[in-house]
Amino acid sequence: MDDPGDNTRLVGRSPARERLHRATELVIETVIRVCGVSAVIFVFGIFYFVFREAAPLLFGGLDLGQLLTSSAWYPDSSNPRYGAFALIAGTLSVTLLAMLIAVPLGLGAAVFVSEFCTGRTKEILKIVIELLAAIPSVVWGFIGLVILNPVIIDLFDTPVGLNILNGAILLALMSVPIMVSIGEDALKAVPDAYREAAEAMGATRWQVTWRVLLPAARNGLLAAVLLGVGRAVGETMAVLMATGHSVNVPDSPLDSVRTITATIAAELGETAQGSNHYRVLFVLGSLLFLITFLVNLTADLVIRGVKKR
Amino acid sequence: MVVKHAKIAFRDLRVRYGDKTALEDVSLEVAPNEILGIIGPAGSGKTSLLRVLNRTLEQTAGAKVTGDVRIDGEDVYRMRDVSRLRRRIGMVAPLPVGLPMSIYDNVAFAPRMAGVTDRKRLEVIVERCLRQAALWDEVEQRLGDLGTKLSGGQQQRLTIARALSHSPEILCLDEFSIAIDPVTTMRIEEVLKELRKHMTILLVTNLVQQARRLADRTAFLLLGELVEVGPTEEVFGRTPRDRRTFEYVHGHFG
Numbered sequence: 001m002d003d004p005g006d007n008t009r010l011v012g013r014s015p016a017r018e019r020l021h022r023a024t025e026l027v028i029e030t031v032i033r034v035c036g037v038s039a040v041i042f043v044f045g046i047f048y049f050v051f052r053e054a055a056p057l058l059f060g061g062l063d064l065g066q067l068l069t070s071s072a073w074y075p076d077s078s079n080p081r082y083g084a085f086a087l088i089a090g091t092l093s094v095t096l097l098a099m100l101i102a103v104p105l106g107l108g109a110a111v112f113v114s115e116f117c118t119g120r121t122k123e124i125l126k127i128v129i130e131l132l133a134a135i136p137s138v139v140w141g142f143i144g145l146v147i148l149n150p151v152i153i154d155l156f157d158t159p160v161g162l163n164i165l166n167g168a169i170l171l172a173l174m175s176v177p178i179m180v181s182i183g184e185d186a187l188k189a190v191p192d193a194y195r196e197a198a199e200a201m202g203a204t205r206w207q208v209t210w211r212v213l214l215p216a217a218r219n220g221l222l223a224a225v226l227l228g229v230g231r232a233v234g235e236t237m238a239v240l241m242a243t244g245h246s247v248n249v250p251d252s253p254l255d256s257v258r259t260i261t262a263t264i265a266a267e268l269g270e271t272a273q274g275s276n277h278y279r280v281l282f283v284l285g286s287l288l289f290l291i292t293f294l295v296n297l298t299a300d301l302v303i304r305g306v307k308k309r
Numbered sequence: 310m311v312v313k314h315a316k317i318a319f320r321d322l323r324v325r326y327g328d329k330t331a332l333e334d335v336s337l338e339v340a341p342n343e344i345l346g347i348i349g350p351a352g353s354g355k356t357s358l359l360r361v362l363n364r365t366l367e368q369t370a371g372a373k374v375t376g377d378v379r380i381d382g383e384d385v386y387r388m389r390d391v392s393r394l395r396r397r398i399g400m401v402a403p404l405p406v407g408l409p410m411s412i413y414d415n416v417a418f419a420p421r422m423a424g425v426t427d428r429k430r431l432e433v434i435v436e437r438c439l440r441q442a443a444l445w446d447e448v449e450q451r452l453g454d455l456g457t458k459l460s461g462g463q464q465q466r467l468t469i470a471r472a473l474s475h476s477p478e479i480l481c482l483d484e485f486s487i488a489i490d491p492v493t494t495m496r497i498e499e500v501l502k503e504l505r506k507h508m509t510i511l512l513v514t515n516l517v518q519q520a521r522r523l524a525d526r527t528a529f530l531l532l533g534e535l536v537e538v539g540p541t542e543e544v545f546g547r548t549p550r551d552r553r554t555f556e557y558v559h560g561h562f563g
């Protein structure tokens with residue numbers, strides 16, 4: 001194919017086309033840059049608007065000590081008290097129990113799908129798990145109310161089945177698909193050469209998974225867990241419907257609780273804009289923000305610590 | 310040439326990937342403690358031959374192996390415990406793969422998998438293997454560092470140390486010198502001459518001179534066909550049995 005015509009076309013473009021080419025390049029670069037920066041802008045924007053509504057109360061007479069330690073949540077009373085400790089405890093307990101269920105289940109499923117499963121089974125499993133992610137949270141809440149509730153009443157012989165356990169099971173089922181798909185990606189990203197090298201040394205498949213793949217995919221797996229935690233902390237509708245919605249510091253997984261998110265969702269519509277009750281809900285929103293921020297920060301530090309070693 | 314009491318025997322070995330043939334009717338025997346050089350251009354089935362032996366080939370989608378492969382007369386494809394088989398074989402891949410763990414753990418990996426837990430014993434094994442792979446002096450002070458942080462040549466020697474860590478009966482080297490400088494290559498070649506006292510070595514190499522330096526016998530593979538196998542001097546001499554061998558080893562190929 002020694003056609004000289006082809007060669008010259010490759011070497012030089014006409015000046016006009018060259019200019020056009022450069023302009024397109026610039027446009028594309030700018031667009032991509034805007035996309036990247038916009039994520040930052042959105043995060044700060046959201047925080048700004050939430051905090052703006054909360055600020056007047058936060059700096060104008062809210063007793064922070066009471067907010068964080070008291071569980072007297074009487075925002076509507078003539079003598080209003082804003083003790084959110086029970087709500088915080090509710091959120092944390094549901095999330096914690098959900099993660100205790102979801103992390104082993106989710107990571108186990110990720111390992112199974114990625115390493116022990118082939119062909120058709122793998123494809124079918126992936127589709128079904130992704131389908132699980134597509135179920136709206138109201139439907140999950142409904143399942144909690146109608147199906148899990150009587151099951152828990154029967155199984156544990158409690159008067160009410162709308163409690164931490166119920167909400168945690170729902171949250172776990174909701175975060176598992178995220179963990180599986182991100183965890184599977186993380187495992188898939190581990191070079192096959194690692195698997196082959198370890199197997200060539202006589203490691204069994206389980207040894208390869210446990211000793212090589214999990215450590216190698218550590219960061220990605222941690223990210224998977226965190227996204228699951230994020231989902232669980234932020235989830236509103238299912239926990240609103242399934243945890244019993246009673247302000248209460250729990251001392252058993254069978255206690256009913258109320259979460260921060262559920263409180264905001266249930267009460268925000270009934271408050272007068274600008275009232276103290278309205279503002280304290282935004283304070284709770286900021287608190288929620290802070291919790292997720294701390295979770296992410298911790299994870300980041302953990303990952304860095306791991307890398308340094 | 311028929312080898313008495315063959316350590317390894319391939320008979321009528323045929324490997325297919327889908328409808329592509331990688332090895333066709335290869336019959337080959339390797340004597341105990343011999344170094345068998347395996348040469349041939351890219352795509353001639355050298356690596357497939359090694360992967361048949363430790364049964365990692367069957368994990369490749371679409372790969373199909375027929376024929377008979379024996380180690381010490383025992384049919385490799387009838388063995389129940391694949392991990393046990395693989396522990397008898399040390400495998401060094403062309404591109405170094407430091408596992409994402411410390412240098413020490415890299416070498417201690419296989420012994421641990423095999424159930425060695427005694428620290429003292431592990432330390433002895435790690436030092437012995439790193440010395441054998443001519444790496445000990447360079448990493449002695451930093452055994453705790455990540456294996457993946459070593460240079461390419463050092464990582465390759467790490468994989469050699471690893472391959473020796475389970476005291477294999479058979480050592481397979483697949484173009485081990487591809488990422489190593491000539492000086493280190495020569496050092497490892499000296500090591501191989503020493504190691505052959507304890508094991509049988511299959512040396513796949515693109516450097517025909519390396520086979521000439523080290524191998525007792527040399528096999529020439531071409532497009533999945535075993536063109537010829539014989540004493541190295543004969544294969545590299547003026548009159549190998551097949552004209553294609555002469556052309557390949559003397560660089561008149563193509």
